Amino acid sequence: MPQTRKRTIGNIVAPKQDVTSALVMQRAEEFDRLLPVHFKNLRFLVVALTHSSFASEHPGYTSNEKLEFVGDGVVNFVVAKLLFLEFPDAREGDLSKMRAALVKEQGIYERALELGLDRYLLLGKGEDKLREERKPAILADGFEALAGALYFDSGMHAVERFIGIVFRRSIAELYNGAILDYKTALQEETQRSVRLLPTYMTDVSRGEDGSDVFTSLVHIGAILYGEGRGSSKKRAEEDAAKTALETFLAEHPHPRGSEP
Numbered sequence: 365m366p367q368t369r370k371r372t373i374g375n376i377v378a379p380k381q382d383v384t385s386a387l388v389m390q391r392a393e394e395f396d397r398l399l400p401v402h403f404k405n406l407r408f409l410v411v412a413l414t415h416s417s418f419a420s421e422h423p424g425y426t427s428n429e430k431l432e433f434v435g436d437g438v439v440n441f442v443v444a445k446l447l448f449l450e451f452p453d454a455r456e457g458d459l460s461k462m463r464a465a466l467v468k469e470q471g472i473y474e475r476a477l478e479l480g481l482d483r484y485l486l487l488g489k490g491e492d493k494l495r496e497e498r499k500p501a502i503l504a505d506g507f508e509a510l511a512g513a514l515y516f517d518s519g520m521h522a523v524e525r526f527i528g529i530v531f532r533r534s535i536a537e538l539y540n541g542a543i544l545d546y547k548t549a550l551q552e553e554t555q556r557s558v559r560l561l562p563t564y565m566t567d568v569s570r571g572e573d574g575s576d577v578f579t580s581l582v583h584i585g586a587i588l589y590g591e592g593r594g595s596s597k598k599r600a601e602e603d604a605a606k607t608a609l610e611t612f613l614a615e616h617p618h619p620r621g622s623e624p
Contacts, residue, residue: 388413388486395484401526403517410486412513415502417488425486428509435512438520442511442527443467450535461545466534469504469599475530476503481510501595546605550582553609557616560585562608564601580604584612 392409396402403409411426419427440463447454447462454462465471476482482499485506515523547562554560566580578600582590589611592603 391484391486395480398480399526400529401514401518401522403514405517408513408517409510412509413484413506414486415488415506418486421488428506428513431509431512431516432505433512434515435508435510438511438515438523439472439508439527440467442524443531445524446528446531446535451538462538465538465545466531469500469595470603471534472504472507473500475534476507479507479510479530481506546602546609550605550609550612553612553616554584557612558584562589562605564604566597566600568597582608584608 388410389406392406392413395413396406396409412428412431414425414428416427416429419425443466444459444463447459447466451459451462481503485503487502511523511527514526550562554562563583564580565583566578568576568578571577575595578594578597580592580594580597580600580603581588582592582601582604590604590606590608592600592605592607594600594603
């Protein structure tokens, strides 16, 4: 391993022992016992759990942002590999849609909740309540940092095993025809049933923490069918389309025997 890389990895450590560090390490040990793949060096896990708000309030702690950068690429690669192996006959376009559905913020947020990450992430006082408009983004970033930390701690094989276990149910749902793109699905349904296209009206406001919060309304004709929120226009519209699709299908069910 090149010397510069050794130094870079060596810097990903928790601070020297003190009262706070002892409590943090105890917290990390408890979380590690819940994970399907365990860490060899818990200091990697500590950094993965350290949100920037906590690091700014506790000098000497390293934020998980750089691990998140690595973890984002690791998660995308491993999920792509899993889908390639699980769906050998799928087209590239379909595999891309599957991967996008699994690794989008909402999907990773749900995996983070299943792991219990929300109970162990180290947050500063300003973020400690995990306000609803920030919660998905914070936990999704934390999950990616966790994957990055596991990669540096135990290597790619351990990460592949971890992600394979965590995403197992989500991948299995793809076999059952789980919807991957709600905006596209809604458009296809409205064109088929009423020959109308959905229209979206999206506004942006400022959240309590200063971040942008997007709210989207989707109409079919003159009727409001769904409302959604998100940290971007795309996410808000996708959230609105999901609600609208459920409502629309309840009003316009497929005739028996006509399902694709």
